[in-house]
Amino acid sequence: MGISLAWFLVFCKRLSQAPSAAEGARFARVANRSRTVLRERVGKGTGFGLRSARSDGDGSGSGAGLMTMQNRGRFITLEGGEGAGKSVQARRLEARLAALGLAVVRTREPGGSPGAEALREAILTGFASDFSSAGQALLFAAARVDHLDRTVLPALERGAWVVSDRFADSTRAYQGAAGNLPPGFIADLERLTVGPNRPDLTLILDLPADVGLKRAAERRRTGPADRFERQGLPFHETLRRAFLDIAVAEPGRCVVIDALSSEDEVAAAVWAAVEARLDPAGAVKARA
Numbered sequence: 352m353g354i355s356l357a358w359f360l361v362f363c364k365r366l367s368q369a370p371s372a373a374e375g376a377r378f379a380r381v382a383n384r385s386r387t388v389l390r391e392r393v394g395k396g397t398g399f400g401l402r403s404a405r406s407d408g409d410g411s412g413s414g415a416g417l418m419t420m421q422n423r424g425r426f427i428t429l430e431g432g433e434g435a436g437k438s439v440q441a442r443r444l445e446a447r448l449a450a451l452g453l454a455v456v457r458t459r460e461p462g463g464s465p466g467a468e469a470l471r472e473a474i475l476t477g478f479a480s481d482f483s484s485a486g487q488a489l490l491f492a493a494a495r496v497d498h499l500d501r502t503v504l505p506a507l508e509r510g511a512w513v514v515s516d517r518f519a520d521s522t523r524a525y526q527g528a529a530g531n532l533p534p535g536f537i538a539d540l541e542r543l544t545v546g547p548n549r550p551d552l553t554l555i556l557d558l559p560a561d562v563g564l565k566r567a568a569e570r571r572r573t574g575p576a577d578r579f580e581r582q583g584l585p586f587h588e589t590l591r592r593a594f595l596d597i598a599v600a601e602p603g604r605c606v607v608i609d610a611l612s613s614e615d616e617v618a619a620a621v622w623a624a625v626e627a628r629l630d631p632a633g634a635v636k637a638r639a
Contacts, residue, residue, distance in 0.1 A: 429517070434570065437556055444618075455513075485536065522537065524597070551604075552604065555597070555606065
């Protein structure tokens with residue numbers, strides 16, 4: 352099962368015409384924005400963003416070489432299952448990059464822009480659970496278009512480094528592998544919404560699923576679990592395998608980090624990967 356641009360635009364149109372006032376308030380703006388952005392991209396031909404379309408092959412090429420101009424920023428994503436510590440490590444990485452003198456934008460998915468944040472609550476509280484896996488993937492994709500257009504690409508264009516807590520790999524894992532969507536569907540959706548604007552480096556924080564769920568429960572204390580945390584252990588074990596499979600398939604972009612270690616040890620491993628792959632100190636010197 353594949354997905355065409357026209358099909359996605361129809362979905363966004365229907366999303367923007369949600370029947371109830373509550374749904375309309377949450378979805379209309381981002382859905383219409385996504386339609387507008389995608390139509391503009393088509394009109395520009397290769398106008399998906401900062402980089403020219405390319406073939407990744409087996410993913411063995413270096414992510415650091417994807418930028419076409421020295422003054423462009425770098426795009427780093429953190430992925431992994433629940434309780435892996437992505438948000439904490441994103442904050443620590445932001446601080447360390449900023450300490451070098453780099454401009455840094457820390458963001459997240461779902462969310463990261465006004466339109467995408469409008470969908471975040473609906474997605475995580477369970478409102479979107481009435482959607483099929485395909486519908487959920489399309490919701491995330493609509494939010495991702497707005498996130499890229501409003502936050503990620505403008506930041507990279509002005510030379511900032513972007514650190515995102517989750518990105519498109521989460522759709523591959525959650526709606527693709529765990530939601531049983533065909534790989535072709537996910538690939539087509541990613542091609543339409545992300546295009547060539549993929550991360551320069553993806554850090555996959557890996558730990559056993561049961562440990563991650565325990566950490567997530569401790570983190571929220573008495574607060575309610577979100578809709579993904581409420582899934583059973585087999586679901587989360589599937590997610591872990593999916594993220595590790597992504598790392599194997601694209602070693603040039605992905606680095607697996609042992610998230611079972613202490614927070615400081617994980618932060619050190621994250622920084623070692625960033626230094627080795629993207630040379631942030633060198634980027635600062637090049638701009639001096």
